[in-house]
Amino acid sequence: MRLRILPKEEVPRMVQALMEDYRVVGPKAKGPKFVFEPIVDPAEMRLDYNITILPPKVALQPPQERVAKIDLEGEVPQTDPLIEAEPTVIFGAHTCDIHALRLLDRAFAADYPDNHYLKRRQETLIISLECLEPCDEHSFCKDMGTLTADEGYDLHLTDIGDAYTVHIGTEAGEALLERCANTRAATDDDVRRLNEVLSAKWPRFTHRLNFDAAELPALLATAYEHPIWAELGERCLSCGSCTNVCPTCYCFNMLDTVSLTLKEALRIRRWDSCQLDEFARVAGGENFREARAARQRHRFFRKGKWLRERFDTTGCVGCGRCIRACLVNINIVEVFNTIHGSA
């Protein structure tokens, strides 16, 4: 294990140095909450944040992006793919969000590689942060196996008091650290403190699912007709907040626009939500997922079963964002526990 020590007072200098060469996306305060956004001043970075409204996914699959430009001036329209990536460092991502990126990496690489995401991913370095206590009462990362990570980052920080230990995950991470940060070698005392911190963290997290998450796919397989979907369908407002904040949601819409001069058209991709009424509707008026209950079921099956089966990694990372975002208190933990309780 390659370990370095980053004294806390060195962090702003490191961020400043990173900002020379990279877009640094990190946690910042927004009112009483936190967001992942480009850092303009190192002092804004709030590594003591609990949870961000939107996950760091925003740096890789932004809510809206241009995917192609079409020049309409000539006789034959000309398409220009727009692969818009810039060197980026995601700084301070919690481990649940790192696990979520593994899913996105697989989804965007599968079959037909999506170079918009993949190029951005390739140009992005990830500095993650070990969580030492649950973000709030809605976190269930312990159940989903995401409250730590041993891969998926270039550098991984753990707070040991007056300093961070830095696990080096990749060579690119190591080079970045050498170039941009004043670190020192880890002493035996640092390692002892790290071990203390890590063993002290586990009891602070509690299990909230009443069963082992590995059973989720099998559990859901028996629950397609469960009455809970109708209940959720009655309550859900189809606002799409739950999917908007989810680090493992990546569905999108495509929009074609044209400039006022009619000289140029743009193809734009925007986040979309399976909870919206028109998501599965086709031209003849047929809606293949018309009932809210069916749309709710779709989301929970994706999170608990289908994504995992398809991409061999968890489809829900237990961040709890969808629970915090829902105006009518639809709670994924309660949903899964209810199904388990009646199985």
Add this chain to the structure above:
Amino acid sequence: MTQSSIYAPEFARLVDVRPLTELEKLFTIELPDGRSLGHDPGQFVMVSIPGVGEAPISITSSPSRSNGTFELCVRRVGDVTNALHRMKPGDYVGIRGPFGHGFPIEQMRGKDLLFAPGGLGLAPLRSLINQVLDERGSFGRVIILYGAKRPAELLFRDELEEWAARDDVEFHVTVDRGDESWDGHIGVITTLFPLITVDPRNTVAVTCGPPIMYRFVIMEMLGKGIPETQIYLSLERRMKCGVGKCGHCQINDLYCCKEGPVFTYAQIKNVPEAL
């Protein structure tokens, strides 16, 4: 990593536009440099018009008749399809694809084939039917049961007449509602099934049509004893990417654009959202 985008259309020229009915037109399209599309029957392309939008459309021409062009049969129903209908030969449309899983023609060789398209469902099946007819010797019986709402909605009338005239094609057509010009069969497509007998184990059946039709047609096919693994259907869903990413086309855990649009009945019979 390349700078290419799976969402960036390539522009292709309309070489012919021919009205088929009040609502449908047939578009003949030529790719740049005379390249062939290289599709399988049953696959689709994403057709786009800059600033308007994009729509999935089945390739209706047979690979065996490509001549450097391919054909799309498009019903005007909304933004993109209406804009397409206003286009003329010489205009350009965006094309992505071909995408999806088509019909496994190799597994059909030597078999009797039963086609049962309803309405616009003839568009994707025509690609397969014409390829089969171009290689007629390597298939057994060819039975086509075609249903439309009204006589005026029958597509590809010249080809229907050709099929009806051939000795090596058993062709039956019906309309839900007749008119004074019609002296043929009247009734929904399922009413054609009693007219035929098949050797079920050696028959591959293929259907495509409006969502409501599948259950009834499949019941007829199963009723004839055709095994579930030998019944193929092509399903329609909303599609935004065509390549298994955007999520719109999902049928439970299946992606219609990628794992379909052609499925066997065996594949989807336990997938509740399929039919």
